[in-house]
Amino acid sequence: MTIVKLTNLTKTYPDSGFSVENFNLEIPAGEITALLGPSGSGKSTLLKLIAGLLSPNSGDLTFDDVSVVSTPAEQRGAVMAFQNNLVFPWLSVGENVAFGLKMRGVAKATRQQQARDILTLVQLDGFENRKPSELSGGQQQRVSLARALVTQPKVLLLDEPLSNLDAHLREEMRALIKSLQEQFEITTVVVTHDQEEAVILADQIALLFDGKLHQYGQPSDFYQRPVSRRVAEFFGGVNFIEGQLQDTEFETQVGQFSVSNLKQAATFISIRPEHIKLAIETTENTLEVRLLERTFMGTYYRYRWQAEQAPTLILTSTNTQDLSIRVSEKALLHLPKEQLIVL
Amino acid sequence: MKRLTKYAGVALIVLGVLAPFIPILIWSFARRWYFPAVLPTEWSIRGWAYAFSSASRLPQALWQSLLISGVTSLLSILIGLPAGRALGLHKFRGKTLVEFLMLAPTIVPAFAVAMGIHVVFIRLGLADTMIGVILVHLVPTLPYVTLVLAGMFANYDVNYEAQARSLGATPLQTIWYVLLPSIYPGLIVAGMFAFIISWSQYILTLLIGGGRVLTLPLLLFSFASSGDNNVTAALSIIFIAPAIVLLIISARYLTGRNVSLARGN
Numbered sequence: 001m002t003i004v005k006l007t008n009l010t011k012t013y014p015d016s017g018f019s020v021e022n023f024n025l026e027i028p029a030g031e032i033t034a035l036l037g038p039s040g041s042g043k044s045t046l047l048k049l050i051a052g053l054l055s056p057n058s059g060d061l062t063f064d065d066v067s068v069v070s071t072p073a074e075q076r077g078a079v080m081a082f083q084n085n086l087v088f089p090w091l092s093v094g095e096n097v098a099f100g101l102k103m104r105g106v107a108k109a110t111r112q113q114q115a116r117d118i119l120t121l122v123q124l125d126g127f128e129n130r131k132p133s134e135l136s137g138g139q140q141q142r143v144s145l146a147r148a149l150v151t152q153p154k155v156l157l158l159d160e161p162l163s164n165l166d167a168h169l170r171e172e173m174r175a176l177i178k179s180l181q182e183q184f185e186i187t188t189v190v191v192t193h194d195q196e197e198a199v200i201l202a203d204q205i206a207l208l209f210d211g212k213l214h215q216y217g218q219p220s221d222f223y224q225r226p227v228s229r230r231v232a233e234f235f236g237g238v239n240f241i242e243g244q245l246q247d248t249e250f251e252t253q254v255g256q257f258s259v260s261n262l263k264q265a266a267t268f269i270s271i272r273p274e275h276i277k278l279a280i281e282t283t284e285n286t287l288e289v290r291l292l293e294r295t296f297m298g299t300y301y302r303y304r305w306q307a308e309q310a311p312t313l314i315l316t317s318t319n320t321q322d323l324s325i326r327v328s329e330k331a332l333l334h335l336p337k338e339q340l341i342v343l
Numbered sequence: 344m345k346r347l348t349k350y351a352g353v354a355l356i357v358l359g360v361l362a363p364f365i366p367i368l369i370w371s372f373a374r375r376w377y378f379p380a381v382l383p384t385e386w387s388i389r390g391w392a393y394a395f396s397s398a399s400r401l402p403q404a405l406w407q408s409l410l411i412s413g414v415t416s417l418l419s420i421l422i423g424l425p426a427g428r429a430l431g432l433h434k435f436r437g438k439t440l441v442e443f444l445m446l447a448p449t450i451v452p453a454f455a456v457a458m459g460i461h462v463v464f465i466r467l468g469l470a471d472t473m474i475g476v477i478l479v480h481l482v483p484t485l486p487y488v489t490l491v492l493a494g495m496f497a498n499y500d501v502n503y504e505a506q507a508r509s510l511g512a513t514p515l516q517t518i519w520y521v522l523l524p525s526i527y528p529g530l531i532v533a534g535m536f537a538f539i540i541s542w543s544q545y546i547l548t549l550l551i552g553g554g555r556v557l558t559l560p561l562l563l564f565s566f567a568s569s570g571d572n573n574v575t576a577a578l579s580i581i582f583i584a585p586a587i588v589l590l591i592i593s594a595r596y597l598t599g600r601n602v603s604l605a606r607g608n
Contacts, residue, residue, distance in 0.1 A: 053505045073508040074516075080509040082502055090524045100510035103520070151511055 001029035002063050002077075002154040002187045004050060009059035011045055020045050020211040022059070032181055032188045034198035037208035038234075046208075047157050047191045051080040063154055074103070077154035081147070083163065085140040087132040093119070093143055094128025100151035118146045121183075122176065138169040142176065149180060156181070156188045162197045174200055195222070195235050207231060223272065229343050232270050238316045239276070240268045240343075250342065253310045257285050257335060261342045268343040271335050273302070276317035279334035287333045289315065291325050305333060364583065370576035390573025394581070399574065404562040405581070411473060411548075411558060412541040415480040419537040420530060422481070423488035427533075430489065431496025445489050448482045456482055457550045464551060471553040479551045480544055484537040491536060495529030535589045542585060 004027040012019035020042040027033045035043040048054040049061065052073030061069050068076050079100070087096050094115050095102075101111035112128075119125055122142040132140060141161065148156060161177060162170045178201070181188050192198050198205050199219040207215045207222065215227045226232035229240060243252035250257045250269050257269060279286045289305035292314065300320050307313040308330070315333065325331055370376070371390045373383035394401050429435075430442060448456060460479055461470060469475035507521045508514075523530070545560040552558075559582050566575045 048505075051509050053509060072513075073505075074511045074513055078509070079511075080506070082506050084502075086500070086503055086506040088503065088507075088521070088524075099507070099512075099520075103507075103511040103513070103516050147510065157509075 001185050003027065003029045003065075004078075004155055004187060004189070005060075005062045005065070006046070006050075007060040007062070009046075009049060009061060010057045011042075011049055011054060012057055018042060018045065018211070020049075023211070023213065025206055025213060025216070027187060027189060028204070029187050030185045031203040032178075032190060032201055034190045034192060034202035034205045035208060036192055036195060036198040036205050038193055040210075041208040042211035043191045043193075043208050044159065045211075047080065047159060047189060050155065050189060051078050051157050052076045053080070078157055079148040079151055079153035079155070080157035080159065081144045081161065083159040083161075085137075085144040085164075087135075087140045087143050087147075089132050091132075092128065093124070093130045093132060093135070096132065096143055097128070097147045097150055099147060104151070114150055115146075118150045119143075121149075121180065122146045138165055138173065141165065141173060145177070145180070149184060149186075152184070153186060156184075156186045158188065158190045160192050160194075160197070161190060162201070163192065163194060170197075177201060207234065224341075226270075226341060226343070229268055229270070232341065232343065237270050237341075238273060239271050241270075241313065242268055245342070250340075254287055254307050254313060255309070257340060258337045259340050259342050260338055263342045266342045270341045270343055271339055273316045273318040275336060275339035276315065277334045277336065278323060279332040282332065283334070285335045285337055285340070287315075287335065289331055289333050291327050291329050291331060294323075294325075294327060305331070364580070367576045367579050370572050371580060373573065387573070390571075390575075390577040393574050394577040399578075400557060400562060401578070401581070404557045404559045407473065407557055408542060408559040411477055411480065411556075412538045414477050415484055415541040416534045416537040418477065418481060419484040419488040420492075420534055423485055423492050423533060423537075424530075426485075426489045427492025427494075428496050430493040431499065432501060445486050447486075449486050453483060454546055454550075457547050461550055470551060471555045473552075473556050476548050476552045476556045476558075479547045480541040482547070483544070484540045487536045487540065488533040491533040492526065492529050495526045499525055531593060535593060538589065539586055 006023055006025045006027075009023040010019075010021050012021065018040055023042075023046065035046055037043045045054065049056055052068070052071060056069065060067055063077070068078075087093075088099065091099065094112065097115040097119060098106075098111040101114060106114075116125070116128055119127055122145055124139060124142055124146070127135070127139070127143075132143065135143065141164070145158075145161070158177070162173055165173055177188075190198070190201055192201075199222075202219060204216065204218055205222060206213055209230065215222065215231050217225075222231060222235045226235060226237065229237075232240075241252045241254065241257075243250050243257075245251070245259075245262060245264060245266050246256075248258065248262060250259045250266070252269070259269060282288075288308040290308060291303060292306050293304040295302045295304075297318070300318050301322055303317050303319065303323065303325075305315045305317065307315070317333070323331075369383065372386050372388060374385035374387035374389065376383035393399055426445070430438065430445075457479060460482070464470040464475050464479070469478065503521050503525065504517050507517045512520060543560060544558070545564060548556060548558050548561060552561075554561075559578070563575065563578045563582055566578060
């Protein structure tokens, strides 16, 4: 298992604004790490830097403390599976999977056997003589994964592995990637712009904005302890109340809220929709609101509330049961102290 | 019935293509063929016998033609491949100008170009040499080769190369196992273009070769102007043969290949 370490890694493109500057990250061995960020955040650049398909302007990249900056892509042992599969259309499925072995000079019989074995692992046994054009998108994705795994890489790099798949194929592919990654114990880096993809796949997430590491941690950290409003918004946070800290209370236009985290420079408090509760009587951290909209979301209900004291403040809450409140009726919301995130 | 019409149609097309060659074929075997006779009144193989005798210099001309056209095609592809790749894959400042300059040799009369080149080649000692002739043949072949390959690269995904590198292919292996299989139909077409263009060059070969470099068209013209119809006809058929062979090869290989590529995409 290989630890990948990025030290002050810098890659700039003179023509476009995209760049990664002085990037530091230690990617733990044998786990899945997601590089998450919107387009232009530099996540794909980082992946290509690790793969050796791009050379950094400066900085260092090590696999198990050995610098690989000057190692060409084909000798690096970091295999990348591209987003749109890129299964070679002029080769059969079996030849595609055996491609990396052929390049390494593995004998024909051996590489064919290994290709067959790995195709069985991705549930494509018996497909070796098919043409890629005969496969569905999901099957091509599995060929691409098998083709990368068969070379037994030190580091597996996956570029948006779930983004081209529909909902049920996503789940299948997610489970497959997880089980193969655990079986082979490969250090895996996944690049994605989709926070859901990152959360369900990764053991830890590195969130990038504008070529910089914004937050690094386990998936749950990004929901429970986002470091900024931008992070909270990227992970689906919608409720933000402006204000500032006064001693132990957070002062806002709709009243004072007790918070557990006393961050002095804070300018917002936030709460996730599922943590907002109805209150029966005015106590600590309650807020008078009027129901604006109620939407049935299939498995839960979503409510949008307008604060009585500040009509521009809209809060969203979700509940698995119908609250039996009609639109424009008044209600009292409770924002539990321990769930309030201070930003 | 439907099948019959289809075959009749194909037969008509074949006849239309081959019809102009029929008189040439007959001429190559005719001794006496005067108006109003529909077919020659006397037959002979004198034309063919002379063409293949040592006096006709056919072996020399055929060999030099094959060599010049072969090397010209090869060089055209070697130069046209990177040029076509740059034009097909990249956007850069002045691209339209480069494209125009690439095409210019097809617009400017070859004679004008060759006159200027001739002066330079005399100074460089390239005039009257086979290398000089090959170099000047590149002038008309390169635009076609580059444009055919540029078209091929316009539909080429370079990420395939990155994917191959990442899977462990060296740069050379990437060219051999990824680039060439991807653009192979374009390479064949471009190579054949270059071969045929070079094969049928007359003025450029005459000017730069100065008569010392003898190719098939030069030999053919000398017999045609001397009025010897039998030998001219026999040589014409030999001259046309490679074009027909290349046409058959391309029809056999390229159609099937293109279909599978189109499906692949």
